[in-house]
Amino acid sequence: MEKLVYALILVVRKLRPYFQAHRIEVRTAYPLRHILHKPESSGRMLKWAVELGQFDLEYFPRTAIKGQALADFILEFDAEVDDKAIVLAEPTSQGSSHDEKRQELPHPWWILHVDGAVNNNGSGAGIVLVTPEGHSLMSAIHFKFYATNNDVEYEALINGLKLALEVGAMNLIVRSDSELVVNQVNGGFQARGPRMKLYMRCAQRLLKKILSTRLESAPREENSNADALAEMGSQMDNVQLGQIPLGIQEIPSIPEVEVF
Known part of the structure; x- marks a missing residue:
């Protein structure tokens, strides 16, 4: 699971200006939100949770492999990360309910x-x-x-x-x-x-x-x-x-x- 969170950290660091300006949907088959918000988190996981907390990230179940090429491209920069479960997508009109409220x-x-x-x-x-x-x-x-x-x-x-x-x-x-x-x-x-x-x-x-x-x-x-x-x-x-x-x-x- 640490490899998965580290993969997300790599994406955020390489695309930091974009992440700072937009709300991002993270689609994954794993319960990332629960893992990152566990009160007993410590060490690297705690550091990564604080770093990711600076951005407007929303976590959703992965329903398709669309956009997987972006995650695969980022992961090529680090041979140790082999978990390809993250899909990033720009928010759609369906995901803008918070803004409408x-x-x-x-x-x-x-x-x-x-x-x-x-x-x-x-x-x-x-x-x-x-x-x-x-x-x-x-x-x-x-x-x-x-x-x-x-x-x-x-x-x-x-x-x-x-x-x-x-x-x-x-x-x-x-x-x-x-x-x-x-x-x-x-x-x-x-x-x-x-x-x-x-x-x-x-x-x-x-x-x-x-x-x-x-x-x-x-x-x-x-x-x-x-x-x-x-x-x-x-x-x-x-x-x-x-x-x-x-x-x-x-x-x-x-x-x-x-x-x-």
Whole structure:
């Protein structure tokens, strides 16, 4: 299965400008979407999943061998890759339902995925902002201050909202796999402790600056790209991040709380 994913990576790297400008259909007999979004992915598979996550790829079952010549041509450049299961095709009018739904909306919607991670190497956040056209803006942040699990989840949300404001997103759907943060900000849970209250109010202030927002709890498997970026950010793994920017945050987004 790694050979199959590597074959797709080769195609993407050789045709990167085209992939950046178009939505691409990947037709394969294998469950690539499931493999790439497995939460336990690591090593090369995790790196490839993050790289592919930058592009607007849609996976469909392979029903015909049309267009196989393109995949075969690309695979000739690497003798180790012998799996010819990928067929790339330009999106047809039948595959443009997402665009049609967006056009029906009065204003375009952006989608923001955020996640935080704490481990022995440190802490970090992952942010994936998807434009109404389907393009993904990705970034990872490494925190140089002590932070708990809840702190990094809030920091990921706050930094993601700041990014959305910077690019001018007016309508925004925010997805986080932290049910605590989602329910506190939405008013379902009470924030306990002065530090948690400051984080909650900071996130609520940023949300109010955007015309229309929805903050939703997302399963971890649907937030896998943000989760992978958060893990790499916590480890300051510039090698696996590649062209995805890594930010360094020296101090928390909220003022320090004095403890008496």
